Amino acid sequence: MARINFDLQELQAFVAVAERSSFRAAAEDLSLSQPALSRRIEKLESILGARLLDRSTRHVALTNVGRMFLEHSRAALDELEGAVLGVSDLAARRSGLVTVSCVPSAAYYFLPSVLREFSARYPRIRVKVIDEGANTVLNAVISGRADFGISFIGTQETEVDFKAIFREHFVLAVRNDHPLAARRSVEWEELAGERFMTVDKDSGNRLLIDAALAKSGKRAMSAFEVSHVLTLLGLVEAGLGVAAVPKLALPLTTHPTLVGVPLLKPRVSRTLGLIARHGRPLAPAAAALYDMLRHAGRAAHRSPDPAPGAATPGTAPAARPASRLK
Structure with a gap:
């Protein structure tokens, strides 16, 4: 049996490009540059000895081999994700508490919908929410009072990593x-x-x-x-x-x-994002909630602008970087 000598990153890169039909969109989803993403795809194709994608400057499509490999890739990633979530769940149950600092405008409608899903998945985990102004949210993360935060400032702070969600x-x-x-x-x-x-x-x-x-x-x-x-x-x-x-x-x-x-x-x-202390990995329970909020934010970002009378999150041009505010 031939040895599998590619890693998870190459597999994730291929699935992302196949699902988005775009190197640019897939690179944004994976927080990679397009050249880095292309290198991962090229490495995977070289290892497999087959072309998975037909691509031009404007078009990306799966080859016959690529379509078949995509089904197996998705199944493998789904199985691995299930195993990881199982381990994370056990670790999360031991941790017991996740503290999130959040600006009130996001805490009222956006956060509860995610917490409902989180509580259903991790019923033994307690969640503490620090719902304060943006400056308090930022300071709670920097000081370690919160595992991570949800705010619209932090892009200029060297002590935190700001991950825009929408x-x-x-x-x-x-x-x-x-x-x-x-x-x-x-x-x-x-x-x-x-x-x-x-x-x-x-x-x-x-x-x-x-x-x-x-x-x-x-x-x-x-x-x-x-x-x-x-x-x-x-x-x-x-x-x-x-x-x-x-x-x-x-x-x-x-x-x-x-x-x-x-x-x-x-x-x-304004740009809302997740902020976490730079260089400090999150505990499994906090990481699980962080990822759920990130995915919920992406879903909100893809939602169309509402018709008059509706009030649902939509897309908008990027807000200018904000300094530390209250």
């Missing part, structure tokens, strides 16, 4: 009986006549909005100023005015009262 626009949160609720979009300058509400100047979200509006010269005067995005949503529900919030702060499904309307000119966005 980008989102800010939307205008309004009641569904508000005249703007039926609009496909709203421009910032149209808010001059509205009772606009906002988070205070210590908030990272506020600084992102202020920076974007400063460049455009368009300002909206605030009637109410609060500390947290979720408080804003409560005021909107009460009919006290409208507010600009990250799309993720709104429910993932249709809400009986709240509607998110795209805000344009300028389009304000």
